[in-house]
Amino acid sequence: MNAIVRYFAGIFKGLKTLATGMKVTGYYFSHARKEIITQQYPENRDTLQMFERFRGIVTMPHDENNEHRCTGCSACEVACPNGSIEILWQRLEDPETGKKKKTIDKFVYHYSMCTLCNLCILACPTDAIKMDQTFEYAVYDRKELTFILNKPGSKVRADVKE
Amino acid sequence: MELVKQQRDTASDLKTQEYFVNMGPQHPSTHGVLRLVLGLDGEIITKVEPHIGYIHRSIEKMCEHDNYRQIVHLTDRMDYLSAHINNEAVCLAVENALEIEVPERARVIRTIFAELTRLASHQLWWGVMGMDLGALTAFLYGFRDREMINDIFEETCGARLTMNYNVPGGVMFDLHPNFHKRVKEFIAHFKTKLPEYDDLLSNNVIFRQRTEGVGILSKEDAISYGVTGPTARASGVSCDVRKLHPYSAYDRVDFKEILMEEGDSFARYKARVLEMWESLSIVEQLIDNIPEGDFQAPTKAVIKLPKGEYYQRVETARGELGVYIVSDGGKSPYRLKFRSPGFSNLFVLEKLAVGSKIADLVAIMSTIDIVVPDIDR
Structure with a gap:
């Protein structure tokens, strides 16, 4: 007899806790407009605003004269833990003095190896690189993720000193 | 009735053979690539043998080639759910070795972030625990609240999970102007939502029956296996590093160490849910008292x-994380060893799960809250 009472008591207790749980989910079902937090990601791409500090990819800003602030000092290359930055040099003749001077040829950035730790940005003495907020970089081949950050024909800005 | 009794008698006369089943490496309840070799007698577990190493990335060895600033970002990838606390452990070890005085502001910021990380980790654990036991609703509710914390992290640190916000000497950036507002919003929001957790899971009869009295960990076993964190505190072992060896700003906040007596799966569950309230109160105490500077x-x-040896321990969401640095005076460590909480907590399974059924093993594994990259490193 006792077992039967316990059996039915268990069923009623189960139904009661079920109702308690359903009350919570029922609230969200009836207040869907107020409580909904889901973002329709690929559809809201035009209005999607990332936070300004969000680390998406390393970029090198250029101004309207196609000039950047990178002197090629390779501080970022040293600071990078994964070897995702390579600075390639060239020796160019300075038109004023006629001496040969080391200048940056290519700023090679392997995005596929980058962990976006921000150490290169902190290390840069001239604020030449910064983190960009774009993040959609799915490609079919890893080679496509190697970028050359300085644009072809770009120069170092005159006011940037090493 | 007679027939059933007869069948039962013949069944006990039959010789049964112990057999082995692989659980994992790809199994949803192992939370990553963990392989458990189960010795089974029928459905009763007689032996559990965890096999690890499927996600070993040799982080300790990589640390020997990196300098002390670069090491920090690797620790994000160990226990990714308490990434900030792992960073803090390495930074504290380096700061203690160099005898740098960390500014008060940085210490308070670190503590707030550590507690928010703990909250986010426990919210994820709560959701996944519900999902493991067949309640998908819990998973979505846990992730909803965690999203707010991730937004706070993203705004100030620039990343949601692998934040790399600590640097030796302090933190990487100052707080974002919106930080106070967002944290206060979160506290107000989560205080109303945390009772829902009890309604959905804690008081549910099915959930209670699957966790109460399942996988009892005795105090002696917890100590001898080196179990730490909420898993050990649910068995009555006082092991909170924040309380026993305060670091950062934990000496100036008032919080309770959650101790349970039962040691079963439900006690471990309860310990974590109560710890969420404590973390919430720590954040609340500190958020208005961030010193300037x-x-x-x-x-x-x-x-x-x-040159020398340095050790620093911190309390992550899963237990005690130790960082042991041996330096030969160079710019990278001679040897760096992490004492990760997940490793010790995992291997107590061979004591906990024996005698229970496979379905109970899932509940036990959820409550010890393992993160496999933390175990393998």
């Missing part, structure tokens, strides 16, 4: 630790 102490461009 620098957020980073000046350090040399190349950090070189004096």
Whole structure:
């Protein structure tokens, strides 16, 4: 007899806790407009605003004269833990003095190896690189993720000193 | 009735053979690539043998080639759910070795972030625990609240999970102007939502029956296996590093160490849910008292630790994380060892799960809250 009472008591207790749980989910079902937090990601791409500090990819800003602030000092290359930055040099003749001077040829950035730790940005003495907020970089081949950050024909800005 | 009894008698006369089943490496309830070899007698577990190493990335060895600033970002990838606390452990070890005085502001910021990380980790654990036991609703509710914390992290640190916000000497950036507002919003929001957790799971009869009295860990076993964190505190072992060896700003906040007596799966569950309330109160105490000043102490461009051995321990969401640095005076450590909480907590399974059924093993594994990259490193 006792077992039967316990059996039915268990069923009623189960139904009661079920109702308690359903009350919570029922609230969200009836207040869907107020409580909904889901973002329709690929559809809201035009209005999607990332936070300004969000680390998406390393970029090198250029101004309207196609000039950047990178002197090629390779501080970022040293600071990078994964070897995702390579600075390639060239020796160019300075038109004023006629001496040969080391200048940056290519700023090679392997995005596929980058962990976006921000150490290169902190290390840069001239604020030449910064983190960009774009993040959609799915490609079919890893080679496509190697970028050359300085644009072809770009120069170092005159006011940037090493 | 007679027939059933007869069948039962013949069944006990039959010789049964112990057999082995692989659970994992790809199994949803192992939370990553963990392989458990189960010795089974019928459905009763007689032996559990965890096999690890499927996600070993040799982080300790990589640390020997990196300098002390670069090491920090690797620790994000160990226990990714308490990434900030892992960063803090390495930074504290380096700071203690160099005897740098970290600014008050940085210490308070670190503590707030550590507690928010703990909250986020426990919310994820709560959701996944519900999902493991067949309640998908819990998973979505846990992730909803965690999203707010991730947004706070993203705004100030620039990343949601692998934040790399600590640097030796302090933190990387100052707080974002919106930080106070967002944290207060979160506290107000989560205080109303945390009772829902009890309604959905804690008081549910099915959930209670699957966790109460399942996988009892005795106090002696917890100590001898080196179990730490909420898993050990649910068995009555006082092991909270925040309380016993305060670091950062934990000496100035008032919080309780959650101790349980039962040691079963439900006690471990309860310990974590109550810990969420404590973390919430710590954040609440500190958020209005962030001192002004620098957020980073000046350090040399190349950090070189004096020759010697340094040890620092912190309390992550899963237990005690120890960082042991052996320095030969160079710019990278001679040897670096992490004492990760997940490793010790996992291997107590061979004591906990024996005698229970496979379905109970899932509940036990959820409540010890393992993160496999933390175990393998």
